[in-house]
Amino acid sequence: MLFDKRAKDASAGSRQVxxxxxxxxxxxxxxxxxxxxxxxxxxxxxxxxxxxxWFFVVGSALFALKPTLRLVRExxxxxxxxxxxxxxxxxx
Numbered sequence: 001m002l003f004d005k006r007a008k009d010a011s012a013g014s015r016q017v018x019x020x021x022x023x024x025x026x027x028x029x030x031x032x033x034x035x036x037x038x039x040x041x042x043x044x045x046x047x048x049x050x051x052x053x054w055f056f057v058v059g060s061a062l063f064a065l066k067p068t069l070r071l072v073r074e075x076x077x078x079x080x081x082x083x084x085x086x087x088x089x090x091x092x
Contacts, residue, residue: 014077021073028062028069035059 039055042048 011080014080017073017076017080021069021076025066025069028065032059032062032066035062 035055036059039052039059042052042055
């Protein structure tokens with residue numbers, strides 16, 4: 001089942017996948033925040049406004065990547081799971 005918090009603890013492999021995607025998610029979040037801060041600072045100067053706009057575009061794209069990472073992680077975890085275990089989790 002997608003987005004089931006118990007799926008991350010199903011096996012050592014699923015814990016490893018969850019941890020790797022957690023690191024990627026945090027790295028994307030951090031880079032997006034830096035892009036927005038840099039864009040904000042650059043906007044103080046008219047000469048840098050075009051560059052600042054690009055930082056905002058990059059930051060926005062990085063924020064859009066976050067839900068994509070979560071979906072890919074969940075699909076990966078679902079593909080690693082046993083169909084019977086998944087069905088039992090949905091029933092309970």
